[in-house]
Amino acid sequence: MTKNTSRVPPLEALVARTRRRRFTVATLAALFSLFALYVAWYEAHGPGARRSDELPITQARADDALQANDATATAPTAAGADLVKRGEYLARAGDCAACHTADKTRPFAGGLPINTPFGTIVTPNITPDPDTGIGQWSDADFLRAMHEGIGKSGERLYPAFPYAEYTKVTDRDVLAIRAYLNTLAPIHYAPPGNSLKFPFNQRWLMVFWNMFNFTEGRYVPDPKQSAEWNRGAYLVEGLAHCEECHTPRNVTQGLKTGARFSGAVQAGWHAYNITQDKTSGVGGWSDDELVSYLSTGAAPGRANAAGPMAEVVADSTQYLTHEDLGSIVAYLRSVPPISGGESRPRDQWGNPADDVTALRGTKINAVNGAQLFVANCATCHSWTGQGVGASAPGAYPSLIHNSVVGASDANNLALVILHGVRRTTKQADVLMPAFGSQLTDDQIAAITNYVTRQFGNPQSTLTVDQVASLRTQQ
Ligand code: HEC
Ligand code: HEC
Ligand code: HEC
Incomplete structure (x- = not known):
């Protein structure tokens, strides 16, 4: 599983790093082989086995x-x-x-x-x-x-x-x-x-x-914390395994204990920093927004859950009681802030498009991001990017003030365009169509770069090769 820290480097760097890691891990594994035989023996025969x-x-x-x-x-x-x-x-x-x-x-x-x-x-x-x-x-x-x-x-x-x-x-x-x-x-x-x-x-x-x-052992409640906090810690650190996706990995693919919840990439998807950092994490979200995100997959004006997080919401967190969700949030509030160096929160970028004439090109050029956006996305998200239906469940969300569009990398945005969004909850059957089979890699790169420039973080750009590589991820 390819994981990295919250500040996401370009995809090539990621791939290179993964290769290096694979090499290091293989070397490590080989080096430890002999030692392993000893440990295996010790496990079986040693005291306290x-x-x-x-x-x-x-x-x-x-x-x-x-x-x-x-x-x-x-x-x-x-x-x-x-x-x-x-x-x-x-x-x-x-x-x-x-x-x-x-x-x-x-x-x-x-x-x-x-x-x-x-x-x-x-x-x-x-x-x-x-x-x-x-x-x-x-x-x-x-x-x-x-x-x-x-x-x-x-x-x-x-x-x-x-x-x-x-x-x-x-x-x-x-x-x-x-x-x-x-x-x-x-x-x-x-x-x-x-x-x-x-x-x-x-x-x-x-x-x-x-x-x-790995440390084997049951959760030990912290007597200095409230019952609510302990319940949240028990769920988040245990069954709900949020860290499997949100905490970066070390060289042996274990969780980096010094960077808990600071964000990681897996199969191309960036599970964002959810520490209490106000700029890089979710420190600026209200309790209600966090609960709403976990129970419906949408926190209007902040984020929507796509990809692996849409599955988490649909299969898991939407079923949790209000008390358990409250406990999870109480625990998340105590996660120490870790900055990824971002200059603005993911959900605080973007302006509505205001010049429709610029979008009405005289001739449709296959790789003009603005025109491709109007042709493929505007029916639902509006040509201004402000969406339709605002905060109603199942609405077509605004792309302005949306964490995927304002993130410091455009991975998730390109993956949302490639695979669409599918999330079934008690509130709504959310469906955004997948464009992977209709649009070429250069068209997806063009739309992605138009969307981040116009509605999100303009520093987040993707090359055609990066889109091609994201396409191959499972
Ligand atoms: C993130 C993915 C993931 C989740 C979530 C997960 N599992 Fe698994 N589970 C696996 C994988 C992968 C294996 C096989 C590991 C192996 O082959 O060594 C496995 C193996 C097992 C096994 C051993 C089965 C065998 O035949 O050896 C049991 C039992 C099990 N899981 C139960 C559960 C239960 C219960 C839950 C929910 C509380 C759960 N798993 C959630 C991925 C998962
Ligand atoms: C299987 C991997 C996975 C697991 C497990 C997981 N997440 Fe996520 N999470 C993600 C991904 C990927 C995103 C980005 C979603 C997107 O782009 O729409 C995300 C996004 C989020 C966000 C929104 C951040 C933002 O700014 O958009 C929050 C909050 C969150 N997760 C909380 C949690 C909590 C709490 C848990 C445990 C109950 C959890 N996640 C478990 C993968 C995961
Ligand atoms: C048929 C309507 C429809 C079309 C066309 C459409 N979308 Fe969406 N889009 C949606 C819906 C529905 C959602 C999910 C809302 C939710 O999660 O509650 C969504 C979500 C998104 C998100 C937020 C994902 C997240 O994880 O936060 C982005 C970004 C996005 N769309 C971009 C695009 C782009 C770019 C295009 C054109 C290539 C496009 N959409 C075309 C309906 C549409």
Whole structure:
């Protein structure tokens, strides 16, 4: 997964950096191979090899009962039906479907290819099918996978499965998720295998990754903070795994703990800086705007959720209760500001276009950004860029004061033009058509550069090659 810091360099630099990283990572992996053998042996034979994680399940349950009144606990479960309902809610908070549902007709049966810098990992089937799913897993197996990243036969799981965050989830909540998964229709489907290059096809190498990037353990509430804050921290750092996308990665692809929430790029999409910095992050947003964004995907005058964030909203955060969203916001408020060096907030750029005659060219030139904008975009966003329907759910948003158009890079804008926007929530079925098959790379570059110059951050430009490279991202 290609990640970088919040100030996004040009795409070539990114690609070069990824190559360098791949090389460094490969070298690192090779260097550590011998050491690894020792550590693997030590893991298996050394003292304390299996720590408290292998508590008998009854004891683990008892531990959870003790926690029943802390901030991480939700309403007590009376009946099995409640447990399953709570499990469904938590599975949504953890967005299991985003990765384990590749085909809507096969929910939770896996098969989604996830591209990493080391090759492709395909998500497994987690329906209760006994042969191809997790029907034969015990609760202890399931807890161990979620908390330690270890599969049923003791194999190491890849951190593309966010166990580094799920480790924080209480046993009680993990078992509720299991109870919910048990009620799903078993689907007999074996997803295709991974295609990872040597040495990354060696699962035991994850021992190293874990050494540098993983701390096993449940969320420990901070007694100095409010119950609301603790609930938010529990969700954000745990199930909701916001940092998987919003925190940049180090050389081993672990999260950079010194730059948490400061923004990162994955498969071309820039998950923006969401620290409290007023210029580079979301420090200027009100609580209501943040809640509105997470529950509907739109914060009028600030941002709309497209790409991976549209999925997060549609599959996960829209289902969270108002209290849980409030807790998430309370926690985000405490994230230390990190500046990416921007001179203005992403959502504070742009002016309406005011000279329609300039747009009415005598002859349509295939690569004139302004004319292409009027021909392809203005029916919905208006030739002035101010949109139609303003803040109504499902409106055609204004491109002025929009974070994608005012960002310090134009990646997401070009990706929105290539792939459109699709987001289904309780409020609206949001659909912007994809232009990837109608427009050429130079036309998309021309529209992108016109839109950032006129309605957004004029320093954000894209070359035709950069658009071509974004087109190949999955
Ligand atoms: C960001 C993507 C992502 C999300 C979100 C995600 N998973 Fe996974 N999961 C994976 C990948 C990738 C693997 C396979 C890892 C491997 O092959 O080593 C996996 C593996 C698993 C496994 C091991 C299955 C096996 O056959 O070995 C379980 C169990 C699991 N996930 C459960 C869940 C649950 C429950 C949730 C939601 C709380 C969830 N996952 C959310 C990507 C994800
Ligand atoms: C799968 C990756 C992913 C995950 C997980 C994720 N985000 Fe995002 N987020 C993104 C991307 C990509 C964008 C940019 C969306 C766009 O361009 O429309 C974004 C945008 C945002 C924005 C708007 C910023 C702006 O200025 O436009 C906020 C706020 C946000 N995310 C909060 C969160 C929170 C809180 C969580 C956890 C509950 C979370 N995100 C989880 C990828 C992710
Ligand atoms: C058929 C109507 C329609 C057309 C045509 C259209 N859009 Fe959109 N656009 C939308 C809708 C709907 C949304 C999503 C609103 C939301 O997220 O709530 C959107 C969102 C956007 C966003 C915001 C994305 C984000 O993540 O914040 C941008 C930027 C954008 N469009 C640019 C364009 C450009 C450039 C064109 C022309 C190439 C275009 N649109 C054509 C309807 C349209």
